[in-house]
Amino acid sequence: MRKDLLGIGDLSAEEIYLVLDTAEAMREIGQRPIKKVPTLRGRTVVNLFYEPSTRTRTSFEIAEKRLSADTLNIAVAASSVLKGETLADTARNIEAMAPDVIVLRHEASGAGHLLSRICRSRIINAGDGMHEHPTQALLDAFTIREHKKRIEGLKVVIVGDLLHSRVLRSNVLLLTKLGADVWICGPATLIPPGMAPLGVRVSTSVDEAVAGADVIMLLRIQHERMHGAFFPSVREYFNTFGMTAARVARARPDVIIMHPGPMNRGVEIASEVADGPYSVILEQVANGVSVRMSVLYLLAGGQDGD
Numbered sequence: 001m002r003k004d005l006l007g008i009g010d011l012s013a014e015e016i017y018l019v020l021d022t023a024e025a026m027r028e029i030g031q032r033p034i035k036k037v038p039t040l041r042g043r044t045v046v047n048l049f050y051e052p053s054t055r056t057r058t059s060f061e062i063a064e065k066r067l068s069a070d071t072l073n074i075a076v077a078a079s080s081v082l083k084g085e086t087l088a089d090t091a092r093n094i095e096a097m098a099p100d101v102i103v104l105r106h107e108a109s110g111a112g113h114l115l116s117r118i119c120r121s122r123i124i125n126a127g128d129g130m131h132e133h134p135t136q137a138l139l140d141a142f143t144i145r146e147h148k149k150r151i152e153g154l155k156v157v158i159v160g161d162l163l164h165s166r167v168l169r170s171n172v173l174l175l176t177k178l179g180a181d182v183w184i185c186g187p188a189t190l191i192p193p194g195m196a197p198l199g200v201r202v203s204t205s206v207d208e209a210v211a212g213a214d215v216i217m218l219l220r221i222q223h224e225r226m227h228g229a230f231f232p233s234v235r236e237y238f239n240t241f242g243m244t245a246a247r248v249a250r251a252r253p254d255v256i257i258m259h260p261g262p263m264n265r266g267v268e269i270a271s272e273v274a275d276g277p278y279s280v281i282l283e284q285v286a287n288g289v290s291v292r293m294s295v296l297y298l299l300a301g302g303q304d305g306d
């Protein structure tokens, strides 16, 4: 395995399958009465989150603890970042205390690449701006494979705010690499340029996109990244693109419904779908722990940490 996990774009299909297969073994640890193994004993992992997070930060910390790493969470709001310290200087100061891994979430695309250049520690990208969120795509693939026993040939439809989504980018890169038939769907104003060459089908009709789908993945409207009006109103967005039970009925009878969270109920997804029989949304969250254990083990679990 490489030194850092910065994006799905860097990984081969073989490396992706290695992470997924290792996550299967890691899941078994979480089912034991004592959910702990000594694999990362003596290793120090710093979780450095510049943006809010519930699922990613919590599941990384649980994964680290299950592997017996010494874990440290840096609350940026209570750090010297507020006094104007740059990301690079913050990273150099953390490095001076000799951690083995830094898990970074940052609002700037490429923040992990910057740390990768200046840090000896292994860097795991936990979401960088609108660029990538690799562990989310890996846990999504793990969840899809668990239900469908394969990824190749599945029709996977991703609906929502495509323009501002790092989850979209990582999922498109991963799912196309593994041979899925990927469709993306949203208002024309929220479709990023340059998607078709990545091998995806682009549609502005949700009814067309979800027809015969094996997997429907909803993405949140990211109001915090929007500067301007991308659609007339939330009500119109829900009417045109919101995932309702009637729309789900156009998909295959064994469709699964996914969402990386946090959800905006009544915007991109109706509660009847989020909490309905096809939803695997909370399974995604549970699988996040196993997949992040897998990534930590593969990056930092070697005899010498290399």
Ligand code: CP
Pocket: 052, 053, 054, 055, 056, 057, 127, 136, 260, 261, 262
């Ligand atoms: N999916 C995801 O990244 O959720 P959080 O922002 O809560 O970590």
